Every structure is written in structure tokens, then in C-alpha cells.
Amino acid sequence: MTTKASIAEAVETMLAAGMPVRFTAYDGSATGPEDSGITLDLRTQRGLSYLMTAPGDLGMARAYVSGDLEIGGVHPGDPYRALLLLQDKLRFRRPSAGEAVAVLRSLGLSNLRPPAPPAEERVPRWRRTLDGLRHSLGRDATAISHHYDVSNRFYELVLGPSMTYTCAVYPDADATLEEAQREKYDLVCRKLDLKPGDRLLDVGCGWGGMVRHAAKEYGVKALGVTLSLQQASWAKEAIDRDGLGDLAEVRHSDYRDVAESGFDAVSSIGLTEHIGVRNYPAYFSFLRDRLRPQGRLLNHCITRSHNRKQETGEFIDRYVFPDGELTGSGRIITAVQDTGLEVMHEENFRRHYALTLAGWCQNLVDRWDECVAEVGEGTARVWGLYMAGSRVGFERNQIQLHHVLATKTDEQGDDGFPLRPTW
Structure with missing residues (x-):
């Protein structure tokens, strides 16, 4: 040359x-x-x-x-x-x-000579120690804020009326995104066997979609916690708007600050990705201790197609999910079992997440000008790139989405389940 x-x-x-x-x-x-x-x-x-x-x-x-x-x-x-x-x-x-x-x-x-990175980029992992050790209370709060405190209006435009930022469950290929998100929440409620008067803890509750669905459709007294102040504020307004204040509550709080126990069920929908693999034992032990005997835990999270250690790529880590970690469903099931919970069912929704991401991207395309006006073109480009890239990852089986359903089986071996699933 x-x-x-x-x-x-x-x-x-x-x-x-x-x-x-x-x-x-x-x-x-x-x-x-x-x-x-x-x-x-x-x-x-x-x-x-x-x-x-x-x-x-x-x-x-x-x-x-x-x-x-x-x-x-x-x-x-x-x-x-x-x-x-x-x-x-x-x-x-x-x-x-x-x-x-x-x-x-x-x-x-x-x-x-490296130019200054775009304003949307977070500093690399090794420079985040100013916020504390990885997955400490302070550093987790900063990481969550980076991703979720972008703009409630932006998320309304991209996610749609459900304000649900986790994998939907499509009852059939022709279902709309909203129908699929409702089915996801309802499936979680059915798997948890929720009944009027039950107490539900939803950790990492986002904008309160699970809390509101359980309260409205199942008569459950539901508590949600999120580290995002913007999410908590939006959720509280939605609870008041829906007239659910006597049943539903959302706190701006770390899940580790929940002091109540004796819950009939715990749902964790999209939080485990932020916990850190080495913290799984403490995480699932904490959730176990919030349950009554025979209470149920449903863990919904993105997983890898294998259980080997693999760091998140630089784009995702610096622009989307700082400090996020993924592993395989086998590692999650092992951690749940090692806390003394009994795993009753596991299910993979990989293809459903590809469909969910396609729906979000279409919303972003349809409302592009509004999204750019709300958060700037750089942030809008980040979300388009990350969601489209994630869709490819789910379609190609590079990443997956698993439900793990477990129960706090009592000392007599009673698990609270019927002989066959009812959901």
C-alpha cells in the first residue's frame, strides 16, 4: 500500500x-x-x-x-x-x-489521538470506582439512573401505553405489543397463583406495570421498588390515576432496603441483569427471606445461551447498561436452588423478546421526531442501535430470556403446588 x-x-x-x-x-x-x-x-x-x-x-x-x-x-x-x-x-x-x-x-x-467520546457515553468500568465498588448501593443507583432516568416521555413514546421495558409474551404471532405485555404480566400472576388479599413484592418494578396489573386484576396488595426516581414518580401518578392507592405502592428504594417479609409472592422482572453474578447468592437469599413458607418466586431475566463467564460488550456497557452482567439459565437455577428454594418450572422466551424489540423499534421509527426533540438525536440513535442489535442477538440465540419459578418449600416438604401447573 x-x-x-x-x-x-x-x-x-x-x-x-x-x-x-x-x-x-x-x-x-x-x-x-x-x-x-x-x-x-x-x-x-x-x-x-x-x-x-x-x-x-x-x-x-x-x-x-x-x-x-x-x-x-x-x-x-x-x-x-x-x-x-x-x-x-x-x-x-x-x-x-x-x-x-x-x-x-x-x-x-x-x-x-482519541477524540472525546460522545456525551451519551459512560466512563469505562475501571473509572467508575468513584461511585463505589461494582454493585454497591451507590454505584448501582448511578448505573440505574443512567439508563432509566433518560426521560419518562421518551419511554412513553418508545414503549407505548404499557410503559413496560421487559420482554412481552405473545399469545400468538398476530398479537399487538400491548396485548403481549398484558399477557406477560398476567402469565406472571398466574404462575405466582395470585389471589385477592395476597401480598406481592415486585423488585425492580420499573414504572409499576406488574404492581398495577396484580392489584387491578387479582386484588393483590402489591409493593414495588425501583432505584429510578423518574420511574417511581411516574408509577405513583399512574397508581393514583387508576384509583389503586389502597392496594398498590411503589417506592423509590433499593430492593435491599425492603424490611417487610411474609409475602405470598415475589416477582423480579428484569432486575437480575443488574445484580452481578457474584451477588446471586445474597440476592436470592434476600428474596427467599421475604417469602412466607410455600410462597413463590418468579425470576424473569435476560440470559446467555451458555453458563461461561463473559463480560458485556463495550457498547452495551458504556451506552446502555453500565455494570450489567448476564449468564446462563443454568447458573441462575443453581443459585436459586442453593438458597434452599425449590425450582418448579423454567421457560425460555427468547423469540418473544425479538418480537418485543421489533415493536419498540417500530415505535421509535414512528415517533422519531418527537423522540429526538425529547432526548436529542445521539440518545435516540443509541436506543435504535441497541434495540435492533439486541433483536439480532435474540433471533440468533446469542442471548435468551428465562422465567425461573421457585417456591419456599417448608420443612415438611409441602411446596404449595398442585400436581400439574394451572397457568
Whole structure:
């Protein structure tokens, strides 16, 4: 490669089978099929510096979120088709030392000076110690606030009327997102065998969807807790609006601050991802101690397709779920069993989450201008990229979503379950 090689030529050097989409750069160079329905346009030198100083998903995300890299042929609220094509067709190779040096020289060594990251990016894990140790009370509160205290109005636009930010359960392929979210809450209630007068604890309750459904449809006295102040405020208003104040309560609190016990049921819907694998024993022990004998626990969380240790990718960790951790359903079941709870049922809703994410992305596309006006284009791009990428992950069985249903079996071996499931 000569010292005058173009950006497109440098990119081609790094690829094993050529560029599968049309790639253009600000220096006027281009590569890839001209008739591609998907295009990548590197618009600025800053974007090039992002790609050179943070190879992989982090550099691409920085360039895209900042607007320095544009993806053509798809809406920024749902770049699903582009991500699918790139995952299938884009293959990098390891260049020789000589090739690597030549590429760097041709692109300009000055581009190895990292630009400031976009404002939407959180600091890396090692710099978060100022907020405390990983999964300490203070650091968890900061991480939750980063993701959930974006804007209640933004979440209303993306999530829809249910204000539910967890996997829906589709009773059939033609069900709407709202119908599927209602079915999810109702399925959890049925699995927990909730009855009028029962007491429910919902940890990580979000905007109170589970609490309100259990109170309204099952006559349950429900307590929800969330670390997000904006979620708690929205939930309290919704409870008052629905006239459920005598049955439902949402607190702005860490679940570890719940002092009450003797609950008939505990639901944890989308919280375990934030707990940290090493904290599972303490987490499930705490939930066990909140239950009465024969009380039930339903744990709903994103999982991996394996039980090996794997850190969350840099894009997800810095832009979406700081300090989030995932593991396989086997590890979760083991942790639940080791606390003395009896696991009665397990179910995988992987494909349902892909459908849920498609629904959220469509909402983002349909209400793009309102979302951008509410939170800025950078944040809207983050959510489109993360939700579309997660959809690919669920479809390809890279990540899953599991329900684990357990009971606090008493000393006589009574579990409180019928011989066959009733839900």
C-alpha cells in the first residue's frame, strides 16, 4: 500500500472478503457494491479517529452516535437490516505487521489521538470506582439512573401505553405489543397463583406495570421498588390515576432496603441483569427471606445461551447498561436452588423478546421526531442501535430470556403446588 492510499483502500486491506455494502468516505473514496441497498458513509475525520482508536463495536458506535458515520438504507430508529447484513457478511482479517503499519501511515498517525467520546457515553468500568465498588448501593443507583432516568416521555413514546421495558409474551404471532405485555404480566400472576388479599413484592418494578396489573386484576396488595426516581414518580401518578392507592405502592428504594417479609409472592422482572453474578447468592437469599413458607418466586431475566463467564460488550456497557452482567439459565437455577428454594418450572422466551424489540423499534421509527426533540438525536440513535442489535442477538440465540419459578418449600416438604401447573 502506498502512502497515498485512500480510506476505502485501507478498509479493504482489513477485510477478508471485501465490503458487503457500499462504503464511502469523506476523502471521496468508495468500495463495495454500488447497488447495495445498505450504505456506510464515513463523513468526518473525527469519525475515522473513532474507528482507529477504538476498534470493534465501541469505535463504530461512537462514530454512529455522533453522526460521523451514517447508515443509509435504514431508519436510525431501526437499523436492524443493516446490522443483520453486517453480521452475516462483514469479515475482518488479521493484517501482517507491515500491512498494519502501512495502513496507519496512509491514514495519518495524527488520527491515533482519541477524540472525546460522545456525551451519551459512560466512563469505562475501571473509572467508575468513584461511585463505589461494582454493585454497591451507590454505584448501582448511578448505573440505574443512567439508563432509566433518560426521560419518562421518551419511554412513553418508545414503549407505548404499557410503559413496560421487559420482554412481552405473545399469545400468538398476530398479537399487538400491548396485548403481549398484558399477557406477560398476567402469565406472571398466574404462575405466582395470585389471589385477592395476597401480598406481592415486585423488585425492580420499573414504572409499576406488574404492581398495577396484580392489584387491578387479582386484588393483590402489591409493593414495588425501583432505584429510578423518574420511574417511581411516574408509577405513583399512574397508581393514583387508576384509583389503586389502597392496594398498590411503589417506592423509590433499593430492593435491599425492603424490611417487610411474609409475602405470598415475589416477582423480579428484569432486575437480575443488574445484580452481578457474584451477588446471586445474597440476592436470592434476600428474596427467599421475604417469602412466607410455600410462597413463590418468579425470576424473569435476560440470559446467555451458555453458563461461561463473559463480560458485556463495550457498547452495551458504556451506552446502555453500565455494570450489567448476564449468564446462563443454568447458573441462575443453581443459585436459586442453593438458597434452599425449590425450582418448579423454567421457560425460555427468547423469540418473544425479538418480537418485543421489533415493536419498540417500530415505535421509535414512528415517533422519531418527537423522540429526538425529547432526548436529542445521539440518545435516540443509541436506543435504535441497541434495540435492533439486541433483536439480532435474540433471533440468533446469542442471548435468551428465562422465567425461573421457585417456591419456599417448608420443612415438611409441602411446596404449595398442585400436581400439574394451572397457568
